[in-house]
Amino acid sequence: xxxxKLNLKLKIWRxxxxxxxxxxxxxxxxxxxxxxxxxMLDELNNNLESQGLEPIAFESDCREGICGTCGLVxxxxxxxxxxxxxxxxxxxxxxxxxxxxxxxxxxxxAFPVIKDLMVDRSAFDKILQAGGxxxxxxxxxxxxxxxxxxxEVASEAFDAxxxxxxxxxxxxxKNASAMLFVSAKISHLGLLPQGQPERYRRVERMIKVMDELxxxxxxxxxxxxxxxxxxxxVKFIARxxxxxxxxxxxxxxxxxx
Amino acid sequence: MDWLKTFLNSSIGKKFLMALTxxxxxxxxxxxxxxxxxxxxxxxxxxxxxxKLASIKPLIRVxxxxxxxxxxxHIFNGVRLWIENKKxxxxxxxxxxxxxxxxxFSRTMFVSGSIVFIFLVLHLGTFxxxxxxxxxxxxxxxxxxYEIVTHxxxxxxxxxxxxxxMILLGFHLNHGFQSAFQTxxxxxxxxxxxxxxxGTIYAIxxxxxxxxxxxxxxxxxxxx
Ligand code: HEM
Ligand code: SF4
Numbered sequence: 001x002x003x004x005k006l007n008l009k010l011k012i013w014r015x016x017x018x019x020x021x022x023x024x025x026x027x028x029x030x031x032x033x034x035x036x037x038x039x040m041l042d043e044l045n046n047n048l049e050s051q052g053l054e055p056i057a058f059e060s061d062c063r064e065g066i067c068g069t070c071g072l073v074x075x076x077x078x079x080x081x082x083x084x085x086x087x088x089x090x091x092x093x094x095x096x097x098x099x100x101x102x103x104x105x106x107x108x109x110a111f112p113v114i115k116d117l118m119v120d121r122s123a124f125d126k127i128l129q130a131g132g133x134x135x136x137x138x139x140x141x142x143x144x145x146x147x148x149x150x151x152e153v154a155s156e157a158f159d160a161x162x163x164x165x166x167x168x169x170x171x172x173x174k175n176a177s178a179m180l181f182v183s184a185k186i187s188h189l190g191l192l193p194q195g196q197p198e199r200y201r202r203v204e205r206m207i208k209v210m211d212e213l214x215x216x217x218x219x220x221x222x223x224x225x226x227x228x229x230x231x232x233x234v235k236f237i238a239r240x241x242x243x244x245x246x247x248x249x250x251x252x253x254x255x256x257x
Numbered sequence: 258m259d260w261l262k263t264f265l266n267s268s269i270g271k272k273f274l275m276a277l278t279x280x281x282x283x284x285x286x287x288x289x290x291x292x293x294x295x296x297x298x299x300x301x302x303x304x305x306x307x308x309k310l311a312s313i314k315p316l317i318r319v320x321x322x323x324x325x326x327x328x329x330x331h332i333f334n335g336v337r338l339w340i341e342n343k344k345x346x347x348x349x350x351x352x353x354x355x356x357x358x359x360x361x362f363s364r365t366m367f368v369s370g371s372i373v374f375i376f377l378v379l380h381l382g383t384f385x386x387x388x389x390x391x392x393x394x395x396x397x398x399x400x401x402x403y404e405i406v407t408h409x410x411x412x413x414x415x416x417x418x419x420x421x422x423m424i425l426l427g428f429h430l431n432h433g434f435q436s437a438f439q440t441x442x443x444x445x446x447x448x449x450x451x452x453x454x455x456g457t458i459y460a461i462x463x464x465x466x467x468x469x470x471x472x473x474x475x476x477x478x479x480x481x
Pocket of ligand 2 (some may be wrong): 181
């Protein structure tokens with residue numbers, strides 16, 4: 001059974017490259033309500049290509065909400081109007097026939113536009129390289145139950161670890177702050193025993209790089225939590241603030257000035 | 258002290274300074290409101306209160322210096338954060354969806370703070386200046402502080418500025434109160450819902466409390 005198709009007006013940000021000035025271009029599409037947002041863009045790109053026009057550049061990979069690659073700002077909201085999903089999980093049935101939809105790239109100084117709706121999020125990689133890891137020696141695998149971790153701690157660490165690094169928190173924040181992402185990464189390691197040796201060094205290093213990359217400061221609007229596809233809680237930001245303060249107050253000579 | 262400098266210039270450190278100075282101002286406001294309530298009990302009560310403060314002048318001067326520094330740090334740091342945060346997004350969104358993911362109070366901290374600042378200049382320029390430095394009406398020298406206050410509260414424009422500023426102060430505090438806890442790292446499911454409610458109640462009490470005095474004296478037409 002074919003459901004009734006929707007006629008939509010798309011206003012999509014087109015930008016040749018990171019140095020050029022972009023603008024919105026209008027497209028009229030007719031799409032099945034069962035299509036995902038990205039499938040709609042695929043169809044539109046097929047049409048553009050068949051007319052010999054440049055397709056719209058946008059990113060996607062797994063298309064099941066776990067890789068964190070896709071991310072569009074749809075009518076002012078990263079990942080669109082439905083909470084707790086990535087752009088790839090947004091279906092056109094959430095829009096009405098005749099709607100106008102504005103599609104913009106994530107906007108932040110630290111996320112420069114590469115082309116159209118694609119942004120460079122390698123700033124996140126740089127933050128992770130600064131401390132988003134644990135150092136462990138190779139050797140025989142330790143016995144699975146030799147390190148005791150209470151269930152609540154394991155669950156909380158897992159909640160933090162469910163961050164997919166999509167960057168919607170930065171896109172949603174009025175200050176383009178990366179604190180939700182960074183705090184999720186710091187917490188998922190810092191909560192577990194394996195993350196303890198580098199706990200305070202990690203927070204100092206990651207915050208230092210985060211600040212250098214030009215992300216803004218958190219002002220606790222909590223827009224990030226509302227727009228995060230994984231519902232990462234701002235309580236991790238509070239946790240990161242505590243760890244950072246503790247790291248700075250500690251008497252041990254810090255290697256990160 | 259390098260670590261302190263690094264800390265205070267980091268994103269979290271700047272926030273921390275906002276929360277520290279903001280919390281100090283939050284406590285100051287409570288004491289200020291309790292003292293000012295004496296206005297409702299007539300000239301003897303209020304003038305007596307101000308005279309009592311004058312009798313412990315050295316201590317009051319110390320508190321004034323700390324208070325003034327807290328305001329300066331809060332304002333300087335707030336403006337600095339605001340500028341830096343604007344720079345973190347050089348190209349604005351065409352469609353701003355922030356009303357769908359955050360409260361109006363949280364998004365207008367700079368505006369509400371700036372209006373409170375304008376009010377502060379007017380407030381100090383009239384009352385603080387006349388009480389402590391120079392009073393062209395020669396009332397302060399006779400300890401007639403109540404008469405100075407009620408004189409200003411008889412001007413409609415003065416009362417209007419007061420009331421608008423106090424409403425915006427309420428906005429500022431409604432977000433600021435719980436925000437300071439979050440910045441200090443105090444967020445958990447046991448206390449945070451209570452802290453948010455307490456912040457709203459505090460903000461309402463401060464806004465209504467401080468606005469009630471100019472409104473009352475304007476309505477009864479000056480001094481009681
Ligand atoms: C009696 C006066 C004031 C009190 C009690 C107060 C209190 C607070 C508190 C508690 C915070 C939250 C700190 C945090 O997020 O950790 C805050 C933030 C802020 N305040 Fe004030 N404040 C006052 C006056 C002012 C003034 C005069 C300005 C002038 C511009 C100002 C500007 C700001 C700004 C820009 C922020 C940061 C906003 C944010 O983090 O979202 N405030 N204030
Ligand atoms: S915290 Fe949420 S919004 Fe931010 S990068 Fe992780 S998954 Fe994306």
